[in-house]
Amino acid sequence: MERVLELAALDTFVVGLPVRRAHRWVGLDSPIGSGYVVTRARLADGSTGWGEAQVIKTWGGDDASRYGETPKTTVTIINDYLVPALKGVDARCFEAVHAAMNRTIRGYPYAKAAVEVALLDAVARGLGVPVYQLLGGRVRDRVELAHSIGLMEIDDAVAEAEQVVREGIATLKIKVGVDIERDVALVRAVRRAVGDAPRIRVDANQGYRSWREAVAAIGRMSEFGISYxxxxVDGVEAMAEVSARCGVPVMADESAWTERDVTRIAARGAAQYLSVYYTKPGGLWKAKRLLTVAGAFGMQCDINGSAEMGIGNAANLQLAAAAPEITLAGTIPVTSTAEVQRTKVAGRKYLDDIIGMPFEYEDGRLVVPRGPGLGIEVDEAKLRRYAVQP
Ligand SMILES: [Mg+2]
Structure with missing residues (x-):
């Protein structure tokens, strides 16, 4: 009989990276990339794999109902609950891995994602195949990017938009949801600066106080050509009111964590597009399942995230590589290291990273790595250098 391939050990690290600039959105009150959790799994056959959770305490879905996590809570959940729950579970049986984690503790999808990705990386490395092969195989070899312009002064936003368009970015994502006049002025200024060609999309992070305010804001921003x-707003019901009244598609992000969320959003007509990444559903396997549900409802999707570091970017690239439902340009950050700079500004969140060689960047797209596992190597000297206290 085939033997169970168990998790033998799992280490956690908390990492803080130097940022290119502060990145802000409505509701975020802590700096990105300071205190993200990294995991290293070792299986019984000696295979190792890496995972990452971008833990943000104010990131928690509609109605403040979903799981803000912190480095301390995530490390505790992993060490005290998830690792013990995986004893005797075959790491190659992804459904069983998720069932065991969900049986032992509800919620905490970022902690679960950090464990699951490390397991998938280890299993794929053991087999000598990329992770996308375990998710159904590759449907694309490049992933188109949007560049995220966080909350900032209008002049700074315009300068950043012009710079990233020069670096090949064809879709700009502008953070709004602060104040209608400010948001409209910002979208107008960016559109004037970059011309008609770049796509502009806006993300309010639930910032408008009512669906009426959102409808008014979107109506006025639409004069400057926004794609979606x-x-x-917060809540599927309010999102449905916006969707019913706006000419541009609405995308759900904070409202969409689970497969059941997707069916609820579709049933109410609350959004036509979905923002998907490996962490909200609790891992790559769950994200792939969620994408299948979205596809069944004809919803187009993108990959966004929470300012991932290199390991997290690798995980999202593997997901995008294997998911035909990812048809929209998403804000996967462009990893650079101190030694190898892929871009100056486009998609760039950090000045350095803990992975060795960053992903190739071409014409506004990231190239899916072809190596085994996540297709990255972690620089353990940098992991030590950037380790912080949780
Ligand atoms: Mg978003």
Whole structure:
């Protein structure tokens, strides 16, 4: 009989990276990339794999109902609950891995994602195949990017938009949801600066106080050509009111964590597009399942995230590589290291990273790595250098 391939050990690290600039959105009150959790799994056959959770305490879905996590809570959940729950579970049986984690503790999808990705990386490395092969195989070899312009002064936003368009970016994602006049002025200024060609999408991070305010804001921003509006308000019901009244598609992000969320959003007509990444559903396997549900409802999807570091970017690239439902340009950050700079500004969140060789960047797209596992190597000297206290 085939033997169970168990998790033998799992280490956690908390990492803080130097940022290119502060990145802000409505509701975020802590700096990105300071205190993200990294995991290293070792299986019984000696295979190792890496995972990452971008833990943000104010990131928690509609109605403040979903799981803000912190480095301390995530490390505790992993060490005290998830690792013990995986004893005797075959790491190659992804459904069983998720069932065991969900049986032992509800919620905490970022902690679960950090464990699951490390397991998939280890299993894929053991087999000598890329992770996308375990998710159904590759449907694309490049992933188109949007560049995220966080909350900032209008002049700074315009300068950044011009710079990233020069670096090949064809879609700009502008953070809004602060104040209608400010948001409209910003979208107008960016559109004037970059011309008609770049696509502009906006993300309010639930910032508008009512669906009426959101409808008014989107209507006015639409005069400057926006492709779609992401999560204008909190709550599926309010999102449905916005969707019913706006000419541009609405994308759900904070409202969409699970497969059941997707069916609820579709049933109410709350959004036409979905923002998907490996962490909200609790891992790559769950994200792939969620994408299948989205596809069944004809919803187009992108990959966004929470300012991932290199390991997290690798995981999202593997997901995008294997998911035909990912048809929209998403904000996967462009990893650079101190030694190898892929871009100056486009998609760039950090000045350095803990992975060795960053992903190739060409014409506004990231190239899916072809190596085994996540297709990256972690620089353990940098992991030590950037380790912080949780
Ligand atoms: Mg978003």
């Amino acid at each position: 509006a992401e999560q204008p």
